[in-house]
Amino acid sequence: MASIAIFGSYVLTRRDGVQEVLRDHWVLIEGKAIAAVTRQRPAADEVFDRPGRFILPGLLNLHNHCFSEAVARSHTEDGNGRRNNQSIVYTVLLPLTRRGAELLSAAERLAVARLGILQLLKGGATTVMEPFRNTIPEMFDAAEEMGIRFYGAPYLFSTSDARAGPDGVVQYAGDDGAADLLTWDALYQRWNGRGQGRISLAMSPHATDTCGPDLLRTCAARARELGVPITTHLAQSQAEVGTIGKRHGGRTPAEYLDWLGLLAPDLLAAHCIASTDADLNLMAARGAAVLNCPRVFARSGITAAFSRFVAHGVRTVVGTDGYNMDLLGELNAASMISKISSQRADAASAPELIDAVTATAASLVKRADLGIVAPGATADLTVIDMTHPHLQPLFDPRRALIALANRANVDQVIVDGRVLVGGGRYLHGDEAAIVAAGAAAIEKIWALPEAQAAFNG
Incomplete structure (x- = not known):
C-alpha cells in the first residue's frame, strides 16, 4: 500500500465540528485514506516537503456544466445571445448542446469532456456533480479516465427539444420523459460504482419549466429507491x-416542487435566484439545499448572493x-x-465559504x-501554494484563500490517495493535447449557422 507524506505550513482540520488551522503539520496518506495528521515527519514512499502549502479537504463542486459552458465560452459575454433579454439557457445552451452532441463524433465529445475535467481539476475540485445531456455519455469516460470523483447527472426532460418561444415560455407536448428514464437507468447500471467507487449518478430532471409533474414524481421515486441525490434547476x-x-395554479417553482414531494433534504436546487423570501423559508423548512453559482449571473447583471440563502x-x-x-x-x-x-462586511465569511465546498458539500452527498x-x-x-506574491505577507490563510487566491495557486489535487495535479499541472496526460482536441471539437459547433444565429440574436 503506497504512502504519501505532505507537509503543510497550514492544515485545515476540525475540532468538535469547528474549523481549526494547524501550523506546521504533516498529513500521511496510506493507500486511499488519511492515516495521520502529525507534527512529526512520518516515513513514506513519497514525500512532499515544501513550505507555504495550505492543505485543505478536497473541494467539492456540486454544480458544473463542462460541455454547455464550452459551447458558450466567450460568445455570450456582454449580453450576446440574450434575445429579448431571455436567459441563454434556452436561446444558446440547450439548443446548441443538443445540436453539438449530434454533430460531434464520440471521440470529439470525449475530447470536450476531457477538456472540462482538466479545468475542474486544475481549479482545485476533487469532486464534481455534473448535469449534462444524456447524449454525451462520454462525460463518464473522461471522469473515470482522469481520476476525478464524479456524480454524473444525465438530464431528463419532458421534451427532447426544450427551447423557449419569443415570449420566453418553454413549450412541450404532454408530459413525456420515459425514454430519458430508460437512458438514465441504463447509465446507472453501466456506470454507478465504476472507477473503484469514484463514479456515481445523481437524478437530474432539468428544470421546473422543462419537466412536467409526472416526470418529476417518477424521477424522485426512482432516486429515492436507489438512494441517489436529486438535482435540478430551480x-x-x-x-x-x-x-x-x-x-400550476399560481404556484412558484419551489411551491410546485413541494406540491410534488420533491422539496426535501435530498434535493440540491441550482440557482434559486428568482425565489421569494417565502420560497426560501419553505426550502429551509423542508431541508432542501441551494447550489449557489454567483459569477454566471453576475456577468448578466444579476445578483445571486450566497448570504441571502444562508x-x-x-x-x-x-x-x-x-x-x-x-x-x-x-x-x-x-464573498464579494x-x-x-447585504451591505455587511461580515457576510459570507471565509470559514463559512470554505465549509460550503468541503464539509457542508460532503454532507449533501452523504x-x-x-x-x-x-x-x-x-x-x-486540495493543496494551495500560499507563497505567491499576491498572498504575501500572510496572516490568516483562510481569509487569504477566499479574498486573494485563485486557481493559479492550486499546487496539488489528490483523489483517493492518487496525485492528479502536481505543481499546478495535470500529471496523467498531455495538457496541451487535451486542450487542442477539446477546443477543435467545440469550434465545429461554433461554425454551425444556427450557432451564429444564436450567438448574435
Missing part, C-alpha cells in the same frame, strides 16, 4: 416563475455552473457579492469521509 429566471405560475436558513454550497470552472474564484465572488448585496482532513477520512485533498 427559479433560475423570472420567465420560469411566470411559466410555472400559469401552468440568512433564510437554507443549506447553501457554491458551484461554478461551468463558468470559468475556478472554484476559488467562485468563492471570492460569493454577498457583502455588497459522504462523511469527504470534506475533512482527519485520520480515517478518504484521501481527497
Whole structure:
C-alpha cells in the first residue's frame, strides 16, 4: 500500500465540528485514506516537503456544466445571445448542446469532456456533480479516465427539444420523459460504482419549466429507491416563475416542487435566484439545499448572493455552473457579492465559504469521509501554494484563500490517495493535447449557422 507524506505550513482540520488551522503539520496518506495528521515527519514512499502549502479537504463542486459552458465560452459575454433579454439557457445552451452532441463524433465529445475535467481539476475540485445531456455519455469516460470523483447527472426532460418561444415560455407536448428514464437507468447500471467507487449518478430532471409533474414524481421515486441525490434547476429566471405560475395554479417553482414531494433534504436546487423570501423559508423548512453559482449571473447583471440563502436558513454550497470552472474564484465572488448585496462586511465569511465546498458539500452527498482532513477520512485533498506574491505577507490563510487566491495557486489535487495535479499541472496526460482536441471539437459547433444565429440574436 503506497504512502504519501505532505507537509503543510497550514492544515485545515476540525475540532468538535469547528474549523481549526494547524501550523506546521504533516498529513500521511496510506493507500486511499488519511492515516495521520502529525507534527512529526512520518516515513513514506513519497514525500512532499515544501513550505507555504495550505492543505485543505478536497473541494467539492456540486454544480458544473463542462460541455454547455464550452459551447458558450466567450460568445455570450456582454449580453450576446440574450434575445429579448431571455436567459441563454434556452436561446444558446440547450439548443446548441443538443445540436453539438449530434454533430460531434464520440471521440470529439470525449475530447470536450476531457477538456472540462482538466479545468475542474486544475481549479482545485476533487469532486464534481455534473448535469449534462444524456447524449454525451462520454462525460463518464473522461471522469473515470482522469481520476476525478464524479456524480454524473444525465438530464431528463419532458421534451427532447426544450427551447423557449419569443415570449420566453418553454413549450412541450404532454408530459413525456420515459425514454430519458430508460437512458438514465441504463447509465446507472453501466456506470454507478465504476472507477473503484469514484463514479456515481445523481437524478437530474432539468428544470421546473422543462419537466412536467409526472416526470418529476417518477424521477424522485426512482432516486429515492436507489438512494441517489436529486438535482435540478430551480427559479433560475423570472420567465420560469411566470411559466410555472400559469401552468400550476399560481404556484412558484419551489411551491410546485413541494406540491410534488420533491422539496426535501435530498434535493440540491441550482440557482434559486428568482425565489421569494417565502420560497426560501419553505426550502429551509423542508431541508432542501441551494447550489449557489454567483459569477454566471453576475456577468448578466444579476445578483445571486450566497448570504441571502444562508440568512433564510437554507443549506447553501457554491458551484461554478461551468463558468470559468475556478472554484476559488467562485468563492471570492460569493464573498464579494454577498457583502455588497447585504451591505455587511461580515457576510459570507471565509470559514463559512470554505465549509460550503468541503464539509457542508460532503454532507449533501452523504459522504462523511469527504470534506475533512482527519485520520480515517478518504484521501481527497486540495493543496494551495500560499507563497505567491499576491498572498504575501500572510496572516490568516483562510481569509487569504477566499479574498486573494485563485486557481493559479492550486499546487496539488489528490483523489483517493492518487496525485492528479502536481505543481499546478495535470500529471496523467498531455495538457496541451487535451486542450487542442477539446477546443477543435467545440469550434465545429461554433461554425454551425444556427450557432451564429444564436450567438448574435
